[in-house]
Every structure is written in structure tokens, then in C-alpha cells.
Amino acid sequence: MKISRETPVIVTGGASGLGKATAEAFAAEGAKVTIFDINDEAGQEVAEAIGGLFCHVNILEEESVVAGFEKARAAHGQERVCVHCAMASKGGKTLSFDKSTGGYRRLSTEDYEWGVKGVLVASYRIASHAALGMSNLEPLEDGERGVITLTASVAAQDAQIGQVVYGSAKAGVNGLVLPMARDLMNIGIRVNSIMPGIFATPLMLGAPQPVLDSLAASVPFPKRLGKPEEFGSLALELARNGYFNGQNLRLDGAIRMAPR
Numbered sequence: 001m002k003i004s005r006e007t008p009v010i011v012t013g014g015a016s017g018l019g020k021a022t023a024e025a026f027a028a029e030g031a032k033v034t035i036f037d038i039n040d041e042a043g044q045e046v047a048e049a050i051g052g053l054f055c056h057v058n059i060l061e062e063e064s065v066v067a068g069f070e071k072a073r074a075a076h077g078q079e080r081v082c083v084h085c086a087m088a089s090k091g092g093k094t095l096s097f098d099k100s101t102g103g104y105r106r107l108s109t110e111d112y113e114w115g116v117k118g119v120l121v122a123s124y125r126i127a128s129h130a131a132l133g134m135s136n137l138e139p140l141e142d143g144e145r146g147v148i149t150l151t152a153s154v155a156a157q158d159a160q161i162g163q164v165v166y167g168s169a170k171a172g173v174n175g176l177v178l179p180m181a182r183d184l185m186n187i188g189i190r191v192n193s194i195m196p197g198i199f200a201t202p203l204m205l206g207a208p209q210p211v212l213d214s215l216a217a218s219v220p221f222p223k224r225l226g227k228p229e230e231f232g233s234l235a236l237e238l239a240r241n242g243y244f245n246g247q248n249l250r251l252d253g254a255i256r257m258a259p260r
Contacts, residue, residue: 001080001144001239005030009239010069012036012059012126013086015043015199018231019150022083024050024238025232034072034079036065036086040229058123059086069129069131078137079148083128083149088118107164115165120172123150127180127191135187143188145241150177150193154250157195160255170195174248181246190245192238197252199226219253226251 001007007025013019014035027033027050036057037043047054053075057068072079090111093105106157127148152173174193177259181191190217198204198215204225216224234251238244 001140001147003029003031003081003236003239005032007031007081008072008079009033009081009083010036010072010079010130012057012084013084013151015039015046015054017085017203018196018228019083019085019200020046020256021232022085022226022235023047023052023232025229025236026081026083027052027150029236031081032076034068034076036072042120043227044060046116059126060088060118062086062125065125065129069133073122073133079130079131080134081149081222082126082134082146083151083235084123084126085247086126086153087122087151089169090113091162092165093162094164112165116169116172119166119169120176121215123173124175127170127176131180131184131187134189142242144190144242145188147190147192148180149238150191150194152195152196152248154195154252154255156248157250160257161260174183177248185245190242192244192247194231194234194238195248195250195252196231197226197250198257199228202230218258222253224253226253 009031011019011023013025014036023033023035033052034045035047038058043054055068055071056062092107094107099107131146137145139145141149152175153170154169155163155167156174175190177193
């Protein structure tokens with residue numbers, strides 16, 4: 001798909017980190033970018049900087065997501081590209097030793113369910129609403145109507161201790177890709193996921209410098225954290241290259257995560 005001034009794009013989580021870099025990458029090609037986020041101040045600031053639109057959207061709430069899509073489409077037209085970077089999750093081990101009781105406590109089903117809703121269910125929510133809208137577009141070359149890119153994680157394949165929620169939910173995101181791509185193949189909508197490794201996002205950069213140095217040294221090559229713009233570049237290429245479909249792509253400097 002050629003990305004131009006006529007291309008409406010929606011990026012969730014676009015107020016910071018990987019989402020911001022993705023929004024900037026598409027805007028640099030002239031696309032009309034809408035940012036979905038719950039951070040109003042940062043989201044509006046990014047939208048203004050790239051000449052785009054900001055919508056306050058909570059990916060955990062159906063009505064909020066529907067309203068966001070309606071606002072974006074009213075302003076820019078039906079999106080051809082949707083990149084989903086936003087998420088909400090919880091940490092915690094399946095069983096953790098509780099010193100106060102001298103025994104183990106279980107990660108609650110409620111905490112697990114909340115994390116799955118924030119990662120996997122939200123990914124389906126965003127992708128399916130995008131697909132429904134795209135289905136009404138006039139087809140482009142090869143009959144293509146749109147492309148959806150989800151954000152998984154290397155934790156989908158080698159999650160660490162304490163990532164039972166995050167790792168399994170992100171694995172679910174990868175598992176969503178191929179059946180959805182097959183569901184949508186006759187409509188002309190492609191679906192892929194990106195599995196970022198350790199990236200220099202604002203959240204990650206809040207860690208102490210010795211921790212960041214150790215993480216960088218653990219990457220085979222290049223020995224550094226990933227740059228958000230490298231994620232944005234891949235998201236852009238997945239939209240441009242029409243033969244990418246049904247793929248889960250690692251973007252990680254060849255790292256394979258140790259148990260801890």
C-alpha cells in the first residue's frame with residue numbers, strides 16, 4: 001500500500017514510546033494520523049506536532065473505542081491502516097512466597113483476567129472494529145482494503161519469571177494474527193504482529209542506568225536497546241509491503257530472554 005496524504009492511519013498508544021514513533025513515521029510520509037490514548041496532554045501534544053488528531057480512548061472500554069473510531073473517521077475518513085500499540089497488564093508470579101504467612105499465595109484469577117483484557121481482548125477489540133470499517137473501502141491494488149498491525153512482544157515466545165500474565169496474553173496476540181488474516185483474506189485486509197525486544201521507551205528509561213547497561217549488554221547485536229523509531233519503521237514497512245500477511249515478526253537484536 002502506498003502511504004500518502006490520502007491515507008488515514010490510526011495508532012493506539014500514540015502518546016509515547018513505540019506508538020508515538022509509529023505515528024511520527026506515518027506522518028512523515030504525509031498520512032493523516034489519529035492517535036488513540038488515555039494521556040490527554042501528551043497525546044494532544046504529539047498530534048499537534050505531526051499535524052494529526054488526538055482521541056481520548058480507553059482500550060478497555062468498548063464504548064470508548066467505538067467513539068474513538070467514529071471521531072477519527074469523521075475527521076480523516078475510514079482508516080486504511082491501524083497499528084495497535086496500547087496495552088494494560090499486570091506482573092506477578094503464578095505462586096509467590098508470602099513471608100507474613102510463611103506460605104505461598106496465588107496470583108488471583110481476577111488479576112490474570114484483567115491483564116488478558118488489557119492485552120489480548122483489547123487487541124481483538126481494536127483489530128475487529130478496524131476490520132469492519134475497512135471492509136467498506138474501495139479496494140486498492142491486489143484488492144487490498146487495509147492492514148492491521150498488532151503489538152506482541154518477545155515475551156510471547158520467551159517470557160520471564162513474573163510474566164505469566166503478560167507472556168501468555170502476548171502469545172495470544174500472536175495467535176490472533178493468522179486466523180484473523182485468514183478470516184479477512186477474501187476482503188483484502190492483512191494482519192500481522194510485531195514482537196519488540198528491549199526498547200528505549202520512556203517506561204524502560206526510568207530504570208537505573210546500571211540496569212539499562214546490563215540489558216543493553218544482553219542483546220547479541222547491536223548491543224543496545226531498540227530505538228522506538230526502528231519499531232515505527234517496521235510498522236510502516238508492514239503497511240507498504242503487501243506480501244506481509246499472517247506474520248509474527250521479532251524485532252529484538254537476536255535476543256532470547258533468560259528465565260529472569
